[in-house]
Amino acid sequence: MNADQPLTRDQMAEVVARDIPAGSYVNLGIGQPTKVANYLRPDQGVILHTENGMLGMGPEAHGDEVDHDLVNAGKIPVTQTPGCSFFHHADSFAMMRGGHLDVCVLGAYQVSATGDLANWHTGRPEDIPAVGGAMDLAVGAKRTAVLMSLLTRDGQSKLVEQCSYPLTGVGCVSRVYTDYATFLIEPDGVHVRETYGVDFADLQQMVGAVRLIDRTAA
Amino acid sequence: MSATICATTAEAVAGIADGSTVMIGGFGSPGQPVELIEALIDTGARGLTVVSNNAGNGDHGIAALIREGRVDKVICSFPRQSDSHCFDAAYRAGKVELELVPQGNLAERIRAASAGIGGFFTPTGYGTMLAEGKEVRQIDGVDYVLEHPIRADVALVKAHRADRLGNLVYRKTARNFGPIMASAATRTIVQVEEIVETGALDPEVIVTPSIFVDQVVAIVDPADAEESA
Structure with missing residues (x-):
């Protein structure tokens, strides 16, 4: 979709979902990437992995469905689907680290022009760092995609020549979905x-130093 | 030796020494053995190193252990959460040391200890600040970081059911770190919701075989770490 307006968060999630090949095993990161699940079609046959030990994760649980032993990576209660499976943490991370997952979708502070990812730590000394499974996911999946707004709150591009935030992984990102x-x-x-709501020349100006190659006509 | 069935959590955790390294199962609340942790607090053991995915949430379980000043060091992947105030306060006050480990490295380092592996090369963390100072090696064109096993004196694990030998089955995503911690510690103490007769668990579905289990105690209606009183 070459839209007239920048995409909303829901539309961005929809673009990501549409791009996931049928039958893929997919891990969706905490936060905005979780929304992608809302736009996967049942006939896509995508199987969701959650790092805390489950394949075949279903939608968020509500009311009587809530089971305190059944949560996602964000510790939100979820449901199970027919054919789901449970396994321990070393097996769960072997699925990531061994290259068995087809796609993972992560949020990011910054992505570099060569696919370096920064998404785990601001680097500010007063912030307590927490990494979780981000570094494993970044380097382990067959395709690592990032879903993020293109600009920071003060208008700086998050697609950069070189990340200034601490790295999560080197050269691991192959797609970046933005508004x-x-x-x-x-x-x-x-x-x-x-592009959405801008033309290629506008976009080149927005990302500044990163030299872009125009494939929008393809 | 097969597992000892204990009547109380106090009996199950007796003898954990000051300065022990203690693995504690759980991913947030699911799988966190709250009653065993409370019993550990009651023993007065201090100077502990805790190995767990998180550094406690809410005011119970691991959070209470930290709040009571029993923990010198935490080895975990994700300490910062919306309700990790007990850890946050202790960390900012310089009372607890943090070793931050990517979650897959945490799991694999625990698994390595359980299998007698002396170290392994992984691409996770390569080129990041969490690999600073570590040996790196290129193998078949891929850059790897050397990681070492994490061993423990004690593992506290929550499972769903045990038989009287100590064979364990788990429930849904509460399994998480339980099986690998059970096999990586010198002594493994387990709380379960039900103890059944030996032979009552289907051998095809036993997740943790009894050889890894030392003490078992039944907690019929276990507390949730976030909600417990």
Whole structure:
């Protein structure tokens, strides 16, 4: 969709969901990536993995469905689907680290033009760091995608030449879904697949130093 | 030796020494053995190193152990949560040391200890500040970081059912770290909701075999770490 307006958070999640190949095993990170699940079609046959030991995770649980022994990585109660399975943490992370997951979708503070990811720590000394499964997911999935707003609150591009925040993984991101564009990070540079509410020239100006390759006509 | 069935949590945790490294199961609240942790607090043991995914949430379980000043060091992946105030206060006051470990490294380092592995190379963390100072090696064109096993003196684990030998089954995502911690510690203490007769658990579905279990105590209606009184 080359939209006339920047995408809303829900529309961004929809774009990500549409891009996930049928039958994929997928891990959705905490926060905004969780929304992607709302836009997966049943006929897509996607199986969701949660790092705390489950394949075949269903939607969030409500009311009588809530079971305190059944939660997602964000510790929110969820449901199970037919054919789901439970396993311990070493097996769960072997699924990530061993390259068995097809796609993971993560949030980010910054992504570099070569696919470096920064999403776990602000680096501010007063902040208590917490990493969780971010570093395992970033380097382990067959495809690591990022879902984020393109700009910070003060208008700086989060797609950067070099990350200034502490890294989560090196050269691991291959797609970046944002409100203004979808980017493909490839060996020859950053390609723009679609833009939303801006044209390619506007977008190039927004990201500044990162040189973009226009593929919007393709 | 097969497991000892204990009548009380006090009996189950007796003898945990000051300065012990204690693995505590759970991912947030599911799988966190709140009653065993409370019994550990009651023993007065201090100077503990706690290995767990989180550093406690709410005011019970691991959070209470930290609040009571029993923990010198926490090895975990995700200490910061909306309700991790007990850890946050102790950390900011310099009372507890933090070793932050990516979650998959935490799991694999525990698994390595359980299997007698002396170390392993993993791509997780390569090029990040969590790999600073660690040995790196390129194998078949991929950059890896050397990680060492995490062993423990004691594991506190919550499972769903045990038989009288100590074979365990778990429930849903409360399984999480339980099986790997049970096999990585010198002594494993388990709370379960029900103890059944030996032979009553289907051998095909036993997750933790009895060889890894030392003490078992039944807590029929266990507390939730976030909600318990």
